[in-house]
Amino acid sequence: MNLFKLVLIELWHRKSQLVSGLLAITLGIGVIVGIRSFSVVSEKAVAVNLDNLGANIMVLPQAASVDNYYSADIDAPTFPESYVERIVTSSLPGVDNLSPKLTRRLKIGNESIVLTGILPKSEIASKPIWQQGGLFADKIAASCAPKPGAEPAKYLDERLQRKGIDSLAEADCFIGSVIAQRLNLKEKDKLNIEGKDFTVVNVLPETGTVDDDRVFANLHTVQELLGTGEQISAIEIMGCCSEISDGLLGKLRNVLPDTRITTIGQIVSTQIETNKMMNKISFVFLIIILFVGGISIGNYIWANVNERRKEIGILRMIGYHKRHVYFILVLKGIIIGFLGGIAGYILGTFGAIWLGPQFAGIEVAPIYTLILVSVVISVSVSIIGTVIPAYMAGKIEPFSNMQEE
Amino acid sequence: MLIKTRNLTKIYPHNDGAVHAINNLSFDIPKGSFVTVTGASGSGKTTLLLILGGLLHPSSGTMVYNGKALNMQKDDVMANFRSNHVGFVMQSFALISYLTAVENIMIALNVRNKNKAEARKQAIELLDWVGLNDRINHYPKELSAGQQQRVAIARALANSPDLLLADEPTGNLDPGLSEEILGILKVINENHNTTVIMVTHSPIAASFGNITISLENGQIKTNNQSKYEEIFQLTH
Structure with a gap:
């Protein structure tokens, strides 16, 4: 049994934790994808309006x-x-x-x-x-x-x-x-x-x-x-x-x-200011999601580490190195990040497609390139969120399974 | 000689002053011996076992294992030492709850980079050896305390250790099961020439050993030291 399988078994064993961890990252990514899907359509509309101002x-x-x-x-x-x-x-x-x-x-x-x-x-x-x-x-x-x-x-x-x-x-x-x-x-x-x-x-x-x-x-x-x-x-x-x-x-x-x-100064300044504003809004959302997503995943992994102190102690006792412990936790973060990225993309895209016509009166189309962006952001956030808990987990003494009794 | 310790000391810092859990312990343990470590609570038995097993860094002192000095402050050195030479049997069984009996053994083989099929085959053989061939895919919670301890023993043997360390292995078992587990440890000691060091409160359990180290306030009892030396002379 390799470490990958060990991580999968553990994830499957603690399904409720998996669901809550996935939910955090899925919602975060879903919000990013939803906002991005809306903003692409609205940016196009804004750009068309700006172009209507003429040369x-x-x-x-x-x-x-x-x-x-x-x-x-x-x-x-x-x-x-x-x-x-x-x-x-x-x-x-x-x-x-x-x-x-x-x-x-x-x-x-x-x-x-x-x-x-x-x-x-x-x-x-x-x-x-x-x-x-x-x-x-x-x-x-x-x-x-x-x-x-x-x-x-x-x-x-x-x-x-x-x-x-x-x-x-x-x-x-x-x-x-x-x-x-x-x-x-x-x-x-x-x-x-x-x-x-x-x-x-x-x-x-x-x-x-x-x-x-x-x-x-x-x-x-x-x-x-x-x-x-x-x-x-x-x-x-x-x-x-x-x-x-x-x-x-x-x-x-x-x-x-x-x-x-x-x-034609007024036109140019309007276009520049509008574009700057749109970019700033996207950037602010991205920062918020990275921050909230990172903390959510970090918190999830941290809770997981605390729950697994005894288990990590057992692994260390039978000869696992600290690097194995880091690997197990970071791998878990990557898996959750990957699944969360995919699920978040689906949630955000379908949410935007469904909500767009109802609340904003705009037709939103899926942006397929966002799948990759979602997974990259989600996995990156998960890795960042996992680093500190994994480092702390590495400090768990190999005899912790005896102390916990 | 499998183990030679010289001036092993472990000090735990405390607000009320440093606590010497073990203090200047020097002794030799021959290969193939069954050593029991006894003493009152707080005498340093478990601390000694943890240091001998490479689970705890001593504050000072040295340990030579099989003629080789161990750098006991290096985490990677001690992790390799544990995975290559030592098996552990704990009072609490120390099994991972979400892994089956066979998987609990396979994780010990995994760290030694055995391939999956080979690891599974060996794990099943070990379970068969401890009489649990019909419990391969059972989770710890589906096993009795005695069965869980037998899985733990099977896992401890997975890396074919020279040294088996047991911390109160019968502490959670009734007398009948205790004798059964102690019997298995004795067989491992005698048939596989594995050195066993067992911490115990129980005089019955202690009687299974051929060398006894009795601790008091982190030191070998004076009268026991001479007895230890006497037994050591007799057996070697």
Whole structure:
């Protein structure tokens, strides 16, 4: 009979103790898994909401200001469209979407409009609110959202995503809600801009922003119409907030030294603060569980050691070394930790799946990678909790079985 | 000579002053002898047995076992000494409650790295030898006191010890069972040439030995010392 079997027999013999020990670790791990399952879903929701705030980094010509960009003056400076390619080929981490734009203020009759040339897919990606208009059916993944393994990525080729796809026909446009109202336009109507006829393919829902006054057309059509050549007014970037904190702006400036790169401060600070808060909450929960779990297991093993003083004395009497005693107790902790980790994962996952829709109105999916995390945390906590009781057990004298009588 | 002790002393610190449980004990124990240790309560019998069995560190003094000096302060040395040379039989039987009779013996073989099948076979043989071949899978609580003590004896023999230490092995048994257990110890001593050192209060039990060490206040009684030497001379 080896020590492993001895531990198993002892665990089986003291079933009620086993159950109480397992319960402590199972509940602890269950809480971690449950909270994590909820937080992954809520983090995704928060990330989507943050992304809905729009692009958070603007790349402008050196001589331009943000005002120039929004006012879209005829004399507003531009820079080459090839700068987009430079960013794409640099593969900077944290650049989740690029939206090159060329804007000019023009007159249609007596109405002033802002004609904006875009590369449509990337434009849509950086403005998820537009997706509600049904222009493009597929949803775009949120920029800073965690990426659960089960969920397929929207764009398998990230470079393709960043380049944008020219799928807006050269004579199509879509228009903001205010312009549609002022020019009395609806879908499939014709719109003449600077002598060129466009077909309105979609009227965008009201956003309450300057976009409501815009007419969006294919970037290359607009460039040809305005005779600017391959020039653009700005590149809007959706940067992942943690990367922005880690110096993304500086890296972009290195790639495009002759441009002016600025953040949309409120958006960035909101994203950073929200992410920090979520991380802090997860960290605090982890610390609490490690502390409580460690003490629970330590307490369980400690009680077990006290109950087994005579037995440990017998083992020492017949020649077992201290290291055997340590091994027996740590092995017991590992077994309980392992079982508790698995049981905790199951409890936490099913709890979250069951409680999520009922109390939080969110659908929670199992996160399979958490099985490994649960077992690692649970076994680690169990080992930590077992160290001191095992050390004390090693101090039990081999003649303890005689003293206890 | 199996054991030679010189100036063995064990002092227990106490608020009222140090207690000398045994004090400067020097004696020799020949191989194959059956030594009984007697004395009143608190005379140091059990302390002496614990030190001889490597269960307790002496405060001072030396012990030579089979011609080899033992470092009695080293825990690992004493654990190896116990697993390789010593068998223990205790008044309380010292069996693990959740292990069957055969498993209680196998744990003693386990420390010697015997493989499972071999350990089980040997454990069953030992149980057979003490007359418990029909109680192999019984738990201690399912055995009578005498049967439990026989399991303890079988376990003590698992490592084929040179030295069997027994602390009041008949203390929890009625006279009939006591004689039975003492008879088994005598057979082990005579047939296997195993040296037996037995602590006992009982004069009947003491009569089973061929050497008696009688202790008083941690020392060998003066009149007993001469008797011990006399017997020692006669037997060797």
